[in-house]
Ligand SMILES: Nc1ncnc2c1ncn2[C@@H]1O[C@H](COP(=O)(O)OP(=O)(O)OP(=O)(O)O)[C@@H](O)[C@H]1O
């Protein structure tokens with residue numbers, strides 16, 4: 443019997459929009475993720491992926507619907523949930539260790555535990571030797587590792603990642619993607635991962651949700667039946683290709699709709 | 709331990725680059741040359757002599773203390789007020805919409821024209837402090853507000869996601885994030901509050917170096933005048949320089 447990890451029920455988010463028309467970013471989304479599963483969301487730009495993630499994280503109130511994490515409702519920012527941002531969120535005045543310990547420090551974890559757990563997480567994300575470095579001395583990929591380590595150090599049961607590799611180059615994204623998968627197989631958090639990269643979504647996850655252009659709905663759910671210990675070579679297999687084609691055929695129409703809507707609006 | 713090593717250990721280690729030192733020598737040389745050409749300008753040696761003998765005079769020390777105390781109080785008040793107003797201006801959209809034009813406009817006003825208005829309200833000793841505050845306030849306020857506005861939006865998201873309370877946000881995110889503009893503001897405020905105080909003293913005060921300079925000028929006592937000017941310039945110069953170095957050292 444599987445346990446519930448994230449339950450999204452009938453979720454809608456509307457932005458008032460000031461003098462412009464209100465924008466429905468997320469519309470009637472109901473989905474469940476079993477605990478310890480890895481799910482990716484793909485969708486055209488501006489469809490509401492970040493909005494959905496922010497609501498799941500408790501950072502934003504939904505217009506309608508509700509979120510449950512491990513069977514208990516989310517009412518606001520919540521320590522059961524860790525969020526990795528798209529932007530570089532390392533604090534430039536802190537060393538790697540202090541950046542990783544930042545969340546624990548705010549949460550009031552005992553000093554000794556902070557240090558020990560920060561070191562564990564630094565080892566986990568492969569930043570040994572850079573404990574005393576400041577972000578300015580680290581590459582973009584390493585800074586994202588710091589942000590990931592900081593999030594993991596808060597020991598969330600749910601890990602939300604909003605295009606965490608979007609600002610990185612292709613090689614770094616592939617390497618870091620493999621790292622995230624390795625870490626997930628070790629820590630077994632429930633993961634909801636946003637990306638606009640199709641093959642990244644398939645490569646990383648056990649299930650892919652395809653989101654429509656505004657108003658954002660989940661229009662397809664695809665189970666990824668690839669081996670759990672897959673690596674980047676899986677992209678050349680027929681199974682991977684088939685998945686990619688199926689997702690792309692759905693996504694293509696939505697991307698087109700989005701493209702047309704944005705260019706006529708402009 | 710030898711006497712020499714004790715001596716070198718006690719001396720504060722200030723690493724002045726050779727270039728600055730040469731420049732200083734050049735300035736002194738030019739000053740000395742100017743003194744030879746004009747009898748109004750005392751030589752560097754006479755000036756330093758006058759300064760030393762001035763400090764032997766209890767009355768003179770009282771003037772120094774009056775100015776130093778006024779500058780210090782003005783700087784502290786300007787710093788505190790500037791940070792608070794800067795925070796309000798940087799954090800609240802409404803405060804910004806309402807007060808930004810006022811701040812920009814008032815910053816451009818020659819504040820010294822208000823001195824006669826301040827005198828009956830704050831008396832002689834209070835008015836120059838208020839003048840120092842008016843001068844020192846704006847650089848801090850403007851730098852703090854701009855620093856907050858330039859903060860990456862993701863810092864706010866991070867703060868919310870770890871559920872930081874407002875005190876944690878202030879001390880662990882905002883203050884370190886704006887440390888550089890804040891220090892720039894502090895440095896400018898330190899020198900500008902001194903400008904405000906001394907300027908006010910030129911016009912009217914009972915005790916203070918501004919008055920000492922003016923009186924020495926009136927009496928034709930140029931070495932005394934130059935000595936006090938030298939004191940003001942040196943202290944302001946060194947304080948600014950130290951704050952600037954601190955500013956540059958912060959990451
Ligand atoms: N605070 C807000 N106020 C008003 N509208 C908003 C706000 N945040 C997002 N939106 C709108 O909601 C829609 C969805 O935005 P969201 O950021 O969730 O999209 P996204 O799928 O994450 O896009 P991207 O792929 O570009 O990151 C967009 O049209 C956006 O303009």
Ligand SMILES: [Mg+2]
Pocket residue numbers: 491492493604
């Ligand atoms: Mg987004």
